[in-house]
Amino acid sequence: MARIGFIGVGNMGGPMSANLSKAQHQVRAFDLSPEAVAAAEAAGATAAPTVAEAVKDAEIVVTMLPAGAHVREVYMGENGIFANAPKGTLFIDSSTIDVATSREVAAAAEEAGFAMLDAPVSGGTGGAEGGTLTFMVGGDADAFERGAKAFDAMGKTIVHCGSAGAGQAVKACNNMMLAISMIGVAEGFNLADALGIDRQIVYNVCSTATASSWALNTYCPVPGPAPASPANRDYQAGFTADMMLKDLRLAQDAAQKAGVSTPLGSEAQALFALFSNMGSGAKDFSGIIEMLRGKV
Numbered sequence: 001m002a003r004i005g006f007i008g009v010g011n012m013g014g015p016m017s018a019n020l021s022k023a024q025h026q027v028r029a030f031d032l033s034p035e036a037v038a039a040a041e042a043a044g045a046t047a048a049p050t051v052a053e054a055v056k057d058a059e060i061v062v063t064m065l066p067a068g069a070h071v072r073e074v075y076m077g078e079n080g081i082f083a084n085a086p087k088g089t090l091f092i093d094s095s096t097i098d099v100a101t102s103r104e105v106a107a108a109a110e111e112a113g114f115a116m117l118d119a120p121v122s123g124g125t126g127g128a129e130g131g132t133l134t135f136m137v138g139g140d141a142d143a144f145e146r147g148a149k150a151f152d153a154m155g156k157t158i159v160h161c162g163s164a165g166a167g168q169a170v171k172a173c174n175n176m177m178l179a180i181s182m183i184g185v186a187e188g189f190n191l192a193d194a195l196g197i198d199r200q201i202v203y204n205v206c207s208t209a210t211a212s213s214w215a216l217n218t219y220c221p222v223p224g225p226a227p228a229s230p231a232n233r234d235y236q237a238g239f240t241a242d243m244m245l246k247d248l249r250l251a252q253d254a255a256q257k258a259g260v261s262t263p264l265g266s267e268a269q270a271l272f273a274l275f276s277n278m279g280s281g282a283k284d285f286s287g288i289i290e291m292l293r294g295k296v
């Protein structure tokens with residue numbers, strides 16, 4: 001059982017904090033949204049009125065915030081975590097942010113006498129609720145060991161990916177691969193439709209042939225073949241197109257800084273930006289098949 005400060009109890013952080021409480025950890029939750037804090041409180045946390053109160057005697061601090069700017073401010077700002085957590089506290093940032101900011105905040109944490117891990121997640125709100133998230137973790141091995149009790153309460157697959165920023169790097173690579181493969185699967189189904197081939201036949205063959213992928217087999221972008229996929233509920237998210245766009249931008253940012261050519265990642269970003277600008281950013285990302293078909 002550990003004392004854990006949790007900052008950012010929104011769609012993901014809320015259920016993650018609830019799972020920490022369920023595992024008998026003492027959670028103090030803070031969020032700018034009073035509704036979010038009230039929900040965390042109802043799920044077993046103690047409400048904290050400020051960041052300072054949430055972290056003041058914490059052994060571990062978990063953050064689940066929208067983007068890099070929020071993470072920098074909440075950790076390094078005047079009344080932030082660095083200024084108020086006891087020395088030696090372990091910080092776990094599970095927000096999905098750019099690799100450069102993640103490394104910058106981790107280096108500043110170390111200099112100020114703290115250990116820090118970047119630990120973005122995959123698995124969405126369902127995974128957060130079920131405690132089955134995948135954590136991709138960057139940081140040193142000792143810190144990774146210390147974080148185990150928190151990770152175990154929130155996730156199922158916990159992978160140490162390397163030094164600071166490595167978790168964010170793996171997350172950006174994964175989501176860039178996923179976006180590209182989803183667009184490929186969508187184009188395949190659109191072509192099959194135009195050629196008059198039954199979608200279930202396409203699915204039966206391709207999901208067991210060389211085109212097999214998570215985007216096709218599990219998250220199939222046409223209704224029918226994979227009954228649990230968002231295509232069966234009019235592309236209600238799931239994982240929104242705007243979230244995918246954010247992650248593609250992070251991947252492109254990292255690729256540009258590293259001088260790597262990712263032409264399909266760049267094209268995927270452009271297509272998701274178009275889909276979002278057409279008013280579909282809140283739809284599930286697999287709904288991009290409709291735009292590619294000229295339907296949106």
Ligand code: NAD
Nearest residue numbers: 008010011012013031032033036064065066095096124125
């Ligand atoms: P969300 O907007 O529901 O939650 C973020 C919370 O942070 C909000 O409640 C907001 O009030 C709070 N917040 C913002 N600034 C703050 C500050 N300065 N101090 C305290 N609280 C502050 O977003 P979410 O869906 O929970 O996503 C959080 C992170 O998880 C993002 O980085 C996102 O990319 C990542 N992620 C989301 C999903 C998903 O399916 N929703 C999946 C994987 C990863």
